[in-house]
Amino acid sequence: MQLWKTTYRAAGTESINGLTLRDTLWYLMLAETIMLSKPRVSRTIAESVRDGSIAYLLNKPYNYLLYQVSIGLGDSLTHLIFNIAFGGIVVWLLVGPPPDPHGWPMVLLTMVIAWLLDFCVNALIGLAAFVTEEVSAFEWIYSKFLLLLGGILIPLDFFPTWLRSIAQALPFAYTIYGPARLFVDPEIPRFLSLLFGQISWLCIMGLVVIYMYRRGVTRLSINGG
Amino acid sequence: MRRELTFLTALWKANLLAAMEYRVSFISQVVGMILNDGVYFLFWVIFFDRFQKVRGWGLTDMFVLFGVVATGFGLGVFLFGNVLSLSEIISGGRLDYFLSMPRSVLVHVLASKCVISGLGDATYGVISFLFARQYRVDAILRFLVGSLLSMIIFLSFLVLVQSLSFWMGNSTLLSDQASNAIVTFSLYPITLFDGTAKLLLFTLIPAAFIGAIPAEFIRASDWKQLLWLLLATLIFLTLSIFAFHRGLRRYESGSAIQTQV
Numbered sequence: 001m002q003l004w005k006t007t008y009r010a011a012g013t014e015s016i017n018g019l020t021l022r023d024t025l026w027y028l029m030l031a032e033t034i035m036l037s038k039p040r041v042s043r044t045i046a047e048s049v050r051d052g053s054i055a056y057l058l059n060k061p062y063n064y065l066l067y068q069v070s071i072g073l074g075d076s077l078t079h080l081i082f083n084i085a086f087g088g089i090v091v092w093l094l095v096g097p098p099p100d101p102h103g104w105p106m107v108l109l110t111m112v113i114a115w116l117l118d119f120c121v122n123a124l125i126g127l128a129a130f131v132t133e134e135v136s137a138f139e140w141i142y143s144k145f146l147l148l149l150g151g152i153l154i155p156l157d158f159f160p161t162w163l164r165s166i167a168q169a170l171p172f173a174y175t176i177y178g179p180a181r182l183f184v185d186p187e188i189p190r191f192l193s194l195l196f197g198q199i200s201w202l203c204i205m206g207l208v209v210i211y212m213y214r215r216g217v218t219r220l221s222i223n224g225g
Numbered sequence: 226m227r228r229e230l231t232f233l234t235a236l237w238k239a240n241l242l243a244a245m246e247y248r249v250s251f252i253s254q255v256v257g258m259i260l261n262d263g264v265y266f267l268f269w270v271i272f273f274d275r276f277q278k279v280r281g282w283g284l285t286d287m288f289v290l291f292g293v294v295a296t297g298f299g300l301g302v303f304l305f306g307n308v309l310s311l312s313e314i315i316s317g318g319r320l321d322y323f324l325s326m327p328r329s330v331l332v333h334v335l336a337s338k339c340v341i342s343g344l345g346d347a348t349y350g351v352i353s354f355l356f357a358r359q360y361r362v363d364a365i366l367r368f369l370v371g372s373l374l375s376m377i378i379f380l381s382f383l384v385l386v387q388s389l390s391f392w393m394g395n396s397t398l399l400s401d402q403a404s405n406a407i408v409t410f411s412l413y414p415i416t417l418f419d420g421t422a423k424l425l426l427f428t429l430i431p432a433a434f435i436g437a438i439p440a441e442f443i444r445a446s447d448w449k450q451l452l453w454l455l456l457a458t459l460i461f462l463t464l465s466i467f468a469f470h471r472g473l474r475r476y477e478s479g480s481a482i483q484t485q486v
Contacts, residue, residue, distance in 0.1 A: 002418060002422065003413065006279055006280060007276055010276070010280065132249065132250075132253065133250065134247075134249075134253060136253075136254060136257065136342070137253040137257020137260075137261075138257070140260075140261035140342075141257060141260055141261055144261050144264035144265050145264060147264075147265065147268070148264055148268055148271075153268040154271055158272075158275050159275075160271070160274060160275075163271070
């Protein structure tokens with residue numbers, strides 16, 4: 001916050017690339033909230049693969065991935081409420097009230113899809129443990145891609161044009177930037193375009209996760225008992 | 226002193242060999258961390274491409290800042306890896322093994338583990354410094370001194386915070402927050418902060434001594450900054466050793482069976 005307040009003051013302008021200081025701070029609040037409310041699904045899956053406990057879950061009469069979705073959703077919901085309340089109060093005190101509440105239902109829907117998209121990528125990282133055992137490096141790189149190309153550290157609007165167009169097409173932007181930008185600029189065309197992009201990426205990533213999961217389970221080997 | 230150094234060297238060697246036992250995991254963690262830091266730094270590349278300078282800080286300054294912080298932090302957690310989990314060890318009553326050995330408990334417990342990814346951080350720190358294009362011998366020496374002092378202050382601060390576990394019980398959450406806060410704040414230009422925030426960064430969360438002050442010493446060859454840095458190192462090191470040993474008197478064993486590998 002300090003960085004952006006200083007930057008706007010140094011730039012000596014009300015708005016930078018269409019975002020005022022108020023927009024930027026509310027954008028960052030929602031972006032951080034989404035990031036901080038994510039469950040650590042990749043770690044849970046990787047650990048259960050490594051220690052073999054996945055074997056006890058696979059023979060239960062439910063789908064292992066959907067089981068992880070339900071645990072993660074519950075976990076995220078509690079984090080989300082706390083983060084949004086705390087972040088909201090701080091930003092409200094700093095720059096005034098949040099953007100138009102009429103857009104909030106649209107934002108909520110895109111946040112749910114963003115969560116599912118993130119779950120798919122996290123599940124893929126966790127399932128990589130079937131092959132590599134250690135997945136920390138993938139987790140770090142994914143989280144940094146989210147920070148940068150997802151627009152948590154800096155809104156994509158401030159990127160050079162060529163990098164912005166690449167970043168906006170990637171799933172990281174649909175996970176963080178899209179919902180956060182819609183929050184400060186709740187227009188129907190923006191919502192529809194975001195929804196289309198999110199659903200497309202979700203279908204692709206969902207199919208890859210199912211494929212990788214089936215392959216991973218066939219090569220699972222449990223040592224000892 | 227010499228015996229302690231021989232002991233430390235033997236511990237580090239054993240840790241490194243144990244880490245390299247799993248070659249793929251070792252390489253993936255080191256390379257992964259270099260990439261991780263590099264991607265994070267891209268934020269500043271994009272930021273300064275758009276805004277050029279913020280209160281006198283530009284991209285070259287950030288290269289030096291990231292260089293010194295990453296090298297100090299990386300070496301710290303690689304050589305003294307238990308500094309991140311000291312709180313858990315204390316509250317779990319797992320100091321018994323170290324207490325039974327004829328060596329300094331604090332040094333022994335800290336150096337008994339290495340965080341492999343720290344090697345990636347340290348490597349990235351050196352790469353970042355190279356990008357700052359300060360190739361003169363005196364600048365390189367300043368970088369080495371600055372990184373070493375940064376590492377000592379970082380370690381001392383964490384030992385100080387984690388030693389609270391002797392009084393508070395499990396303070397893992399507090400330790401995690403302190404560790405995150407000091408690293409996060411040390412990676413921002415100090416000129417962004419004014420008044421109370423700046424005071425906090427020099428005292429309660431001494432992030433300025435991990436990043437901005439050593440960076441200023443390296444960049445501008447400002448010997449006054451070195452004096453501040455040495456003074457801060459002395460204060461935090463003394464405080465951490467005092468707090469740990471004072472707390473050790475209150476230590477209660479967990480009476481658990483432990484194996485040290």
